Amino acid sequence: MTMTENRQNSVIGTRQLRREDPALLTGEAKFTNDLNLPGALHLSILRSPHAHAKIVSIDTAAAKASPGVVAVYTGAELQSQWAGPMPCAWPVTPDMKNPPHFPLAASKVCYVGDGVVAVLATSESASRDALDLIDVEYKVLKAVVDVEEALSDANIIHEDLGTNKSYTWNLKIEATEGCVEDAFQKAAFKVSERYVQQRLLPMAMEPRAVAAVPQPFGGDITLYSSTQIPHILKVMAALTLGIPEHQVRVVAPSVGGGFGSKLDVYAEELLCMALARKHSLPVRWVEERSENSMATIHGRGQVQYVELAADKSGKLTAVRVRIKADMGAYLQLVTPGVPILGAFLYAGVYDIPLAYDFSCDGIFTTLTPTDAYRGAGRPEATYAIESAMDALARAMKIDPLELRKRNFIQKEQFPYTAFSGLTYDSGDHLQAAEKAAGLADYAGIRAQQAKQNVPGAKKRLGIGMSSYFEMCGLAPSRVLASLNYGAGGWEAATVRVLPTCKVQVVTGTSPHGQGHETSWAMIASEKLGIPQEDIDVLHSDTAISPLGLDTYGSRSLPVGGVAIAGACDKVIDKARLIAAHQLECSADDLEFAGGVFSVKGSPDRAVPMAAIAFAAFTAHNLPDGLEPNLEAQYTYDPPNFSWPFGTHMCVLEVDTETGQIEILKYVAVDDCGVQINPLIVEGQVHGGVIQGLAQALFEEAVYDTDGNLKTTTLAEYLVPAASDVPSITTAHTVTPSPTNQLGVKGIGEAGTIGAASTVINAVVDALSGIGVTSMPMPASPQTVWRAIQSAAQAK
Amino acid sequence: MRHDEPRHDIRAQGESESYIMVHIKVSITVNGTQQEKDVEPRTLLVHFLRDQLQLTGTNIGCDTSSCGACTIHLDGEAVKSCTVLAAQADGGTVTTIEGLSKDGVMHPMQQAFMENHGLQCGYCTPGMVMASIGLLNENPNPTEEEVRLGLEGNLCRCTGYHNIVKSVLAAAKK
Ligand code: FES
Ligand code: FES
Numbered sequence: 001m002t003m004t005e006n007r008q009n010s011v012i013g014t015r016q017l018r019r020e021d022p023a024l025l026t027g028e029a030k031f032t033n034d035l036n037l038p039g040a041l042h043l044s045i046l047r048s049p050h051a052h053a054k055i056v057s058i059d060t061a062a063a064k065a066s067p068g069v070v071a072v073y074t075g076a077e078l079q080s081q082w083a084g085p086m087p088c089a090w091p092v093t094p095d096m097k098n099p100p101h102f103p104l105a106a107s108k109v110c111y112v113g114d115g116v117v118a119v120l121a122t123s124e125s126a127s128r129d130a131l132d133l134i135d136v137e138y139k140v141l142k143a144v145v146d147v148e149e150a151l152s153d154a155n156i157i158h159e160d161l162g163t164n165k166s167y168t169w170n171l172k173i174e175a176t177e178g179c180v181e182d183a184f185q186k187a188a189f190k191v192s193e194r195y196v197q198q199r200l201l202p203m204a205m206e207p208r209a210v211a212a213v214p215q216p217f218g219g220d221i222t223l224y225s226s227t228q229i230p231h232i233l234k235v236m237a238a239l240t241l242g243i244p245e246h247q248v249r250v251v252a253p254s255v256g257g258g259f260g261s262k263l264d265v266y267a268e269e270l271l272c273m274a275l276a277r278k279h280s281l282p283v284r285w286v287e288e289r290s291e292n293s294m295a296t297i298h299g300r301g302q303v304q305y306v307e308l309a310a311d312k313s314g315k316l317t318a319v320r321v322r323i324k325a326d327m328g329a330y331l332q333l334v335t336p337g338v339p340i341l342g343a344f345l346y347a348g349v350y351d352i353p354l355a356y357d358f359s360c361d362g363i364f365t366t367l368t369p370t371d372a373y374r375g376a377g378r379p380e381a382t383y384a385i386e387s388a389m390d391a392l393a394r395a396m397k398i399d400p401l402e403l404r405k406r407n408f409i410q411k412e413q414f415p416y417t418a419f420s421g422l423t424y425d426s427g428d429h430l431q432a433a434e435k436a437a438g439l440a441d442y443a444g445i446r447a448q449q450a451k452q453n454v455p456g457a458k459k460r461l462g463i464g465m466s467s468y469f470e471m472c473g474l475a476p477s478r479v480l481a482s483l484n485y486g487a488g489g490w491e492a493a494t495v496r497v498l499p500t501c502k503v504q505v506v507t508g509t510s511p512h513g514q515g516h517e518t519s520w521a522m523i524a525s526e527k528l529g530i531p532q533e534d535i536d537v538l539h540s541d542t543a544i545s546p547l548g549l550d551t552y553g554s555r556s557l558p559v560g561g562v563a564i565a566g567a568c569d570k571v572i573d574k575a576r577l578i579a580a581h582q583l584e585c586s587a588d589d590l591e592f593a594g595g596v597f598s599v600k601g602s603p604d605r606a607v608p609m610a611a612i613a614f615a616a617f618t619a620h621n622l623p624d625g626l627e628p629n630l631e632a633q634y635t636y637d638p639p640n641f642s643w644p645f646g647t648h649m650c651v652l653e654v655d656t657e658t659g660q661i662e663i664l665k666y667v668a669v670d671d672c673g674v675q676i677n678p679l680i681v682e683g684q685v686h687g688g689v690i691q692g693l694a695q696a697l698f699e700e701a702v703y704d705t706d707g708n709l710k711t712t713t714l715a716e717y718l719v720p721a722a723s724d725v726p727s728i729t730t731a732h733t734v735t736p737s738p739t740n741q742l743g744v745k746g747i748g749e750a751g752t753i754g755a756a757s758t759v760i761n762a763v764v765d766a767l768s769g770i771g772v773t774s775m776p777m778p779a780s781p782q783t784v785w786r787a788i789q790s791a792a793q794a795k
Numbered sequence: 796m797r798h799d800e801p802r803h804d805i806r807a808q809g810e811s812e813s814y815i816m817v818h819i820k821v822s823i824t825v826n827g828t829q830q831e832k833d834v835e836p837r838t839l840l841v842h843f844l845r846d847q848l849q850l851t852g853t854n855i856g857c858d859t860s861s862c863g864a865c866t867i868h869l870d871g872e873a874v875k876s877c878t879v880l881a882a883q884a885d886g887g888t889v890t891t892i893e894g895l896s897k898d899g900v901m902h903p904m905q906q907a908f909m910e911n912h913g914l915q916c917g918y919c920t921p922g923m924v925m926a927s928i929g930l931l932n933e934n935p936n937p938t939e940e941e942v943r944l945g946l947e948g949n950l951c952r953c954t955g956y957h958n959i960v961k962s963v964l965a966a967a968k969k
Contacts, residue, residue: 017909017910018909018912023917024914025901025905025908025909025914025921025924026852026895026905027850027892027921029917031918033851034851036849204916204918204952205854205862205864205951205953206854206856207855207856254916254917254918256854256918257916288858289856289857513915513953682958683915686954686956686957686958689955690956690957714857714859714861714950721947721949722942722949722951727939727960728957
């Protein structure tokens, strides 16, 4: 029996309150910067005020003499600390250009915020105060801010590379050679669109914080970091610092949000480790918000050219995509791979022939490096196809929902082998779209629009939608290998039944708000028939959970959760042998339910898990050859990505005089297969939707032409407040994934993937009657107003 | 917010002769306990709570008094503790997130956040809970819109606010 069947008395699918909450609600939880480390030195970093400059000289004498300062280091002085440059784990092409990147710049700075000098002092204020006393002479070079201009190579950032282009990555799938071009020649309708995915600041509410604690006699070192990836970080830090891996322990204490921004190996982590070893003292660092804006990775940053060809009924016949992706100044951990994660999704949820032509240039600029930010490539792709579908519907003068219905992959076609060769596990797009249309009152809104959106109307009504696929649950290791990714996609779990039948579940996932402790205990409880309150979940410390690949890409449940179920199966298999031994029957004659093994047909011959756990511990009377103790480790390498999907709809009004947008309703219908804990699923959708909506309406990392970031604080960068955003109507359909025993798919990024195009499509829908056919993000009142004005002038 | 004149008790405490740190003595009642401490004049209340009293439940999320993660109660009013000097709180009464639960039972607002999944990573949460209690003190029966406006100064990146608003409305009904 799989967990997707027969759910009576099951804990799966119930709204369990989170066990994480009391500690977080009472201040008991410890974030990295809450750790008390007596004697720790504080690191502060002097950062480049220039986007592009040569370092001519650095004078640190005054800083060294400043009260409380212990040491001051330039990049050149620390160069011998590094066994290698900072890692990029995703060389997407064999000839990808990757400039060496070290924790401090030695001779040249390449973005505002690039680290130049490290100061160690006995207090945070002393180390920060000393930064003002450092004198750096720069020879300023021309900033390279625009990703498309960068391609001209008029100003080359990394001279040794000879170009600003890091790579070109192609995915051209044609049934017959030239068929894409052919399809465009013959198309009854085609659209050709340009979209800009503005740079975003992830803005996790907890700024990054790091503390490295050395054990001088023996060489071990523990790194505490506000990270999503303690396991990957351990390997990478060991390699970069040249420390044997078994001497490095990484702990992620409570982590205050990540959204991809803490999925990286950062200069400050390496600096704290190197300097802690050098000084044989703990070294800690905490980011100021303005540093977070400049020196933590940015998201998005793409220019997209999207072309769709369709026959006269609107059926898509070919898709052509060109991407200019802004890498920023350097390649961080997975920077080059982010647009590639979207490369497979530019046909969205639609049934297209083998006629797909995708190409992406990864391009350096003198801006903060980009990397994975919630959705990573997939929100960008979804935005492009879903906005282009609306453009196609306008070109055809048909309803956008109708156009989508004509193109959806049909329910019966699943599992569906896509043009790319990837298999979409399960789906029912029509059902999700119809459910969303019902909840948003699609027909009613269209009727209301006909009345309201008359010429001269002050407030125009719009409805927009997005039907999305989230390719997530990174990922089958072999697929990752084919994409040149530097690691596998498995996840590990250990399930340990203690002598008194209490359980430890050890996971390689590393939660930072997703409630894994609650959900993983639910899975183990369901499998083992042991109450949730008897189950503890251990994570985020490489000494306790040595194997893991951490949390990103909506992978935790469909990979890590399934690994736990697999480890439970192994525990049950072993327990079954002990039960059979005790009941003097064959293991095959036993059935297991509710934590009790019983002989089939004679339920009174039974033994509970508690008795087996104790027997496994005493080992007085075990079957011959069976190891004592009841514990199993299991590593799950998924056979496929998981493919959550859904349709979002947004109803809004645009004030044509002020450009103000008022959202009247936001409906999210998401299908992530079987839901373990609907309370948590809804929370993920709410947060994801608002992050996507924020890209559509509020947020943008604004640079001036000299490469200065103009939005470094939360006063300038408009993370929405409660008063800026609506409540969300959530609903779901349930299409279990056939590829894992839980039937689950990921949900962490779905909201963000669906939301931006939903909102912008609604804005354009409201204004298309007065000539507005596109809307740049963020659609601030000024931007909307200007679009209305220029459409009026064009008439 | 209080602007009482702090008592000046100036002492030299030098690591070198040119490095004279001026300290002020403050007396602040925090979570029911009177705390007498020496602080630098520039010490913010949030740093006093976190660094000198080890009350690390109050978080710091920005340096422009924009995020509200540091919200506490000073003399019964919700304030951002990064906007107040410790010296300004001298003689005052402070409640932090650590001081809310009584006899191991969480405050109704904390319970409402738990019951309505009003938190994910929990970083904004202490400030959000303190601000929400302040909001209900002023307006015991708010509408959804009033809750949203009342929490304008507290940012959350995880929840999209939906369940925070729900939590506050539920607490109002308790
Ligand atoms: S720390 Fe952000 S408002 Fe106080
Ligand atoms: S719960 Fe993470 S910032 Fe609010």
